[in-house]
Every structure is written in C-alpha cells, then in structure tokens.
Amino acid sequence: MDQTSRDKPATSLDRTRPDAGLRRTRLREFQAQLVERMQAAQSGARVSASQLGVMIGQVRYLLDLQESGEIVSAGSMTKVPLTKDWYVGVSNIRGNLTSVVDLARFEGRDVTNLDHSCRVVAFAPSLAFNSGLLVSQVLGLRNAAEMEEQESSDGGIRPGQKPWIVKKYRDRDANIWTQLSLAALVQDQDFLHIGL
CATH class of the missing domain: 2.40.50.180 (CheA-289, Domain 4)
Known part of the structure; x- marks a missing residue:
C-alpha cells in the first residue's frame, strides 16, 4: 500500500463494506450451525x-x-x-x-x-x-x-x-x-x- 492510499480518507462505501462482510460471515456461521444441528436432530443425536x-x-x-x-x-x-x-x-x-x-x-x-x-x-x-x-x-x-x-x-x-x-x-x-x-x-x- 503506498503513502497516498493510506492517507486517503475512508469513503462511506469503504465504511459499509466491513459491516456487509461481517453480516455475510455471521449469516454463513448461522447457516452452518443450523445445518449441523438439523443433521444432528435427524440422526437422533442428542441436541x-x-x-x-x-x-x-x-x-x-x-x-x-x-x-x-x-x-x-x-x-x-x-x-x-x-x-x-x-x-x-x-x-x-x-x-x-x-x-x-x-x-x-x-x-x-x-x-x-x-x-x-x-x-x-x-x-x-x-x-x-x-x-x-x-x-x-x-x-x-x-x-x-x-x-x-x-x-x-x-x-x-x-x-x-x-x-x-x-x-x-x-x-x-x-x-x-x-x-x-x-x-x-x-x-x-x-x-x-x-x-x-
């Protein structure tokens, strides 16, 4: 990263991207957890x-x-x-x-x-x-x-x-x-x- 890109102020688009990425990550984690528990429930494992x-x-x-x-x-x-x-x-x-x-x-x-x-x-x-x-x-x-x-x-x-x-x-x-x-x-x- 060069000096000019580090000194550049963050735009509103840059500030929203981490939140969107974080939401996607949380959604994936939730979906993975839900799939895991549903599979455990269907297999009869104790949930x-x-x-x-x-x-x-x-x-x-x-x-x-x-x-x-x-x-x-x-x-x-x-x-x-x-x-x-x-x-x-x-x-x-x-x-x-x-x-x-x-x-x-x-x-x-x-x-x-x-x-x-x-x-x-x-x-x-x-x-x-x-x-x-x-x-x-x-x-x-x-x-x-x-x-x-x-x-x-x-x-x-x-x-x-x-x-x-x-x-x-x-x-x-x-x-x-x-x-x-x-x-x-x-x-x-x-x-x-x-x-x-």
Missing part, C-alpha cells in the same frame, strides 16, 4: 433441546428441528384461485411445488405482511407433507430448556386448545414463545381443506 425460533405475525414460535425443513426467501409465490385467505399460494423449493400457509391468518389473526424479512420454512420431508409456513422473521435457534414453561392465564392460546400448540414458554427477556407441532398441524382437518 440440547434447540428449536428454531420464528416470528409469525406478532407471535414467537418454536419449531422442532426434526419437523422443520429448508428455509427459503418468500419472494416468488403463485396465488391459487378459490382457496382460503390463509393459503398464500405455491412456491418452488428446489424443484418441488410447496404449498405456503399463513399460520397467523389460519388461526384468525391478521394477515402476515410480505416484506424482505419474510421466509418460508418448509416442513421436513419426514412429515411427507409438501408444505411450508410463511414466517415474518427467522429468529435463530432457541433452547426451550433455558426458558420457563408458562400456564396460560393471559387469555392467549392455551396448550391443548389447538392440537398443534404444545407448550408456551417465557424467556429471560420476558418474551412468550409458543411451541408448535407441525406433525399435529398437518393432521388438522381445517388445515387440510384449503378450498373455498
């Missing part, structure tokens, strides 16, 4: 009760890694006519047409707004159900063992009220997490009937 944390609408959910599949961008989905409003459409995930459902709307809440942070979490192949959930945001891995199990006294969804809701937890930051069973969800008759 310290980690689950995938996602936000659907304004509700935080925990998804079992053995029931969760690939996470992809929610960018291109094709609407299907004469379907219920919670059925978002179909998406091509690695050559497979995957139906995408807005769980928030299915449960009677507001429609999940599609934006740049939205993703589709596909169901694991072991469930033999070619579907995925539209999520507002992927929040990373969470350990339910480090959370406090909650009795629902706040008027919210209670475990057992809907068969796909397993438990509710409160984390150290007082956030409430709802453990979701995708295996139970795919057996629900209302979930299976998407037509009007």
Whole structure:
C-alpha cells in the first residue's frame, strides 16, 4: 500500500463494506450451525433441546428441528384461485411445488405482511407433507430448556386448545414463545381443506 492510499480518507462505501462482510460471515456461521444441528436432530443425536425460533405475525414460535425443513426467501409465490385467505399460494423449493400457509391468518389473526424479512420454512420431508409456513422473521435457534414453561392465564392460546400448540414458554427477556407441532398441524382437518 503506498503513502497516498493510506492517507486517503475512508469513503462511506469503504465504511459499509466491513459491516456487509461481517453480516455475510455471521449469516454463513448461522447457516452452518443450523445445518449441523438439523443433521444432528435427524440422526437422533442428542441436541440440547434447540428449536428454531420464528416470528409469525406478532407471535414467537418454536419449531422442532426434526419437523422443520429448508428455509427459503418468500419472494416468488403463485396465488391459487378459490382457496382460503390463509393459503398464500405455491412456491418452488428446489424443484418441488410447496404449498405456503399463513399460520397467523389460519388461526384468525391478521394477515402476515410480505416484506424482505419474510421466509418460508418448509416442513421436513419426514412429515411427507409438501408444505411450508410463511414466517415474518427467522429468529435463530432457541433452547426451550433455558426458558420457563408458562400456564396460560393471559387469555392467549392455551396448550391443548389447538392440537398443534404444545407448550408456551417465557424467556429471560420476558418474551412468550409458543411451541408448535407441525406433525399435529398437518393432521388438522381445517388445515387440510384449503378450498373455498
């Protein structure tokens, strides 16, 4: 590096590059960690009760890694006519047409707004159900063992009220997490009937 390049003030572009590079590195590390844990979960190896944390609408959910599949961008989905409003459409995930459902709307809440942070979490192949959930945001891995199990006294969804809701937890930051069973969800008759 010559003297002139060292004395040159950093431009705004130069200042943003390390952050972008750092974000890419963190994303790669997160993806590698997620793949490693999902493979461990699928092989039956003991994983310290980690689950995938996602936000659907304004509700935080925990998804079992053995029931969760690939996470992809929610960018291109094709609407299907004469379907219920919670059925978002179909998406091509690695050559497979995957139906995408807005769980928030299915449960009677507001429609999940599609934006740049939205993703589709596909169901694991072991469930033999070619579907995925539209999520507002992927929040990373969470350990339910480090959370406090909650009795629902706040008027919210209670475990057992809907068969796909397993438990509710409160984390150290007082956030409430709802453990979701995708295996139970795919057996629900209302979930299976998407037509009007």
